[in-house]
Amino acid sequence: MKRTLTAIAAAAALAAGSASALDSETLDINLSGEVDSNCELIPEGTASYAVDMLxxxxxxxxxxLYSCNSPxxxxxxxxxxxxxHNESTGGVNIDYDVEASWLGLGIGATTTNSASMAGTPVTIVTNNDWQNILFNGGTxxxxxxxxxxxxxxxxxAGTYSDVLTIILAADY
Incomplete structure (x- = not known):
């Protein structure tokens, strides 16, 4: 009986050793994808407006209207x-304030002076959300x-000019 138990134990040990020595292979698949940044500003392009200098x-x-699919x-x-003032080659330069808010209702209002945004963009809206373009916008x-x-x-007297640029830019 002792020999039988020893033979069974030896067979079990051999079977366990055989199971750990089975052949095995794997394949790792690295997936990747990309969605381009998309920002929309309406209206966009170029427009002209005659300012009443008086x-x-x-x-x-x-x-x-603006929206992006990123912050x-x-x-x-x-x-x-x-x-x-063109005739004085800038000797006269009339600054102006731009007041902006959500739909003109005073919500999220900002006021920016043209002198402070001379050649350097001044941020009036920051949105840090990572959302679909349909849900990540405003006015x-x-x-x-x-x-x-x-x-x-x-x-x-004379002619005056400036170019006020509205910039919508993805922040990532």
């Missing part, structure tokens, strides 16, 4: 830092007010 108040309003910022930049309605810093600037 009106200090609201020059009218513009509503923009983003909306910023403003002024080429000249104000309404550049801003803004108006422009001329700011005459001294009485000598008001009603100086």
């Amino acid at each position: 009106e200090t108040g609201n020059q009218g309003s513009l509503t923009i 983003y910022t909306v910023s403003l930049e002024s080429a000249n830092g104000g309404m550049y 801003r309605t803004g108006n422009l007010d001329l700011s005459f810093d001294s009485p000598t600037e008001y009603a100086v």
Whole structure:
């Protein structure tokens, strides 16, 4: 009986050793994909607007719609830092304020002066959400007010110009 038990134990040990020596192979598949960044600004392109250089108040309003499929910022930049007087080659430069809020209702309101955004974009909206473009957007309605810093600037004859740029940029 002892021999039988010893033979059974030896067979079990041999079977266990055989099981651990079975052949095995694996394949690891590395998956990858990509979605390009997509930001949309409406309207986009180029527009023109005649500023009433004798009106200090609201020059009218513009509503923009924007959205991205990643975190983003909306910023403003002024080429000249104000309404550049061409005949004086900038000797007179009328700065202006841009007031912007959600649909013009004062929600999330920002006010930015053209002098502070001269050649450097000033952020008016920051969104840090990682969402689909359909859900990761907003609107801003803004108006422009001329700011005459001294009485000598008001009603100086000539032509004025500036380029106000609205920039929507993905932040990743």
